Amino acid sequence: MVRIYNTLKRISKNVILRRFIKSIFTIFVVVSLTFFIIRLMPSNPIQIYINQLISQYGMTYKEAEALAASLFSIDLKKPLILQYFDFLKNLFRGDLGISFLSRGTKVTSIIKEFLPWTLFSVGVSLLISFTLGIIIGMFIAYKRGSSIDVIITSIASILSSIPNYLIGIMILVFVGVQWKLIPIEAMRGSLSPGVKPGFTWTFIKDVFFHASMPILTYVISTIGGWILTMKSSTLSTLGEDYVMVAKARGLKESRITFSYVGRNAILPLFTSLTISLGFIVGGSVLIESIFVYKGIGWVLWSSISSRDYPVMQGVFLIITVSVIMANLLADLLYSRLDPRIRITGGE
């Protein structure tokens, strides 16, 4: 008995499990929120769509209602709470309904088509800007007070305060239109017509060709933040006792820099990684719309402007779920990297 109790207690104290349950709960809240927003708001999209069908196609109310219900995968005659359970059941089976605009296209297949491009461009950008930011931030922390530190710090603080979509527009205006360095029209979309996915050089080149401007925008707009946080984190690590001890022990400068200062200074940045990720994915709605890069953010924007509610609902859910999952992943990674979190739970 006691043993079972102890095991249960250990499980409930398990950080990883607790994080996992928390993520599932957050997803559940978002799912419910989405359902009730759509059903309870003053401008209920299902009603709007029914009215539209009646006025445009001359359908009877019954026909229109049946069509709308089939598109949303919801039985509109049931009480709201039962509709909610149906909605959850459909969601669990991976059924997100059918698009209003292109009838017959499942929302899930739209997501499957567009999500990878966003994950790719956001992932690559995060990797580039995190790595570069850490290196530059550490470098200027070692050179603190020098003119290069002053210059880089001011540039970083300017870059980190400009909204990313304004940086995107500036890139578009200068690089694309004023200086004509890039063929901005040809770069639209996520892949050139005729290029087949596969492990070929043309495919990889084309993928980067189309993603380059969004990636550049994400990197420029986030790198300043990484540089500044890494600089201050390195500075505070440099003052730690163990660094002084390492110096006193006569360890090689490079060993101290990488194994003692670097490793410890990076740790706090992992928590910002999750925040930054959510922010970039959220901002992809704007950046992808500006460059007409056809990822999930662009789909969200175009479905909102064309009032394609099932797509809007499904895409919003998938964006949120991917951010929550990425958060969970970063949390787990962080607790792997920092043993202190694993033991105390980081609270």
Added chain:
Amino acid sequence: MDKKIRKIHLILGSLRDTFRLLKRNKVGFAGFIILIFIILMSFIGPYIVPFDTTSRLDKIYVKPSWEHPLGTDSQGRDILAQIVHGGRDVLVVAFLTGFLSTLIAISLGSLSAFIGGRFDSMITSLADIVLTIPHFPLLSVLAAFVKLKNPLMIAFILALLSWPGLLRAVRAQVLSLKERDFIEAARALDLGTPYIVFSEILPNMMNYIVISFILSMTSAVYAQVGLILLGLVPLATHNWGVMINFAWTRGAIFYKHSIYYILSPIFAISLFQWSLVSFTRSLEEIFNPRLGQGA
């Protein structure tokens, strides 16, 4: 009467001290000056610079000159006048958002710390959820359902998303201050929770509050202009965001001569954001002088 005068002197003296400390950090001071300038320009400027909305077809995309310091737009209207007139809305929404979200954070945060138990864990997990959901997609979806007509409405929705950061700080601070002697004393005097929070605890964490107020202003500007840019907010008035939206949707971005029309609002918004951020940096130094030497 004498007491009052002394009090005014005291306030003036501390203001002078703050000003001196502010001047110590040059970048922060520049941010402060620019911030004041933008506020004055947006609220008083419209009374000085007239905005002529009639289109002048003979003056389309005129280059900057004495008459039109920033040139003219696609309908021959002065760009500088549009910049001067277009700041107020953006600033008002930012300020209202900062105010509302600070209000939510302070009241929920201190309540949560004082009541504790289930209420506390409910509020903290709510804060966690709001922090994890990507804000901009949520806002754009909401904009499809709620007509974001007036600034107060936009500010209210933005504030509903931007309180968790400060809430955590307020809660942690209240939890740690709660045990301190002067709070115990206040409790022993039976002064009541609201009194304790507002006159004993909050003054002790004014720095957090001011800084997060300003930071939530910057995220309000980001979200607001973003929504306007994508055309998800009804474009009733003329502001910086609407200018960018026009430039984008009407293809002015792709037209070589319209560069002043696009860059002016971008520059105005970026400058405002930068001035807010660098102002908080120097505020941080004022509140925590040790930081000054380190960074």
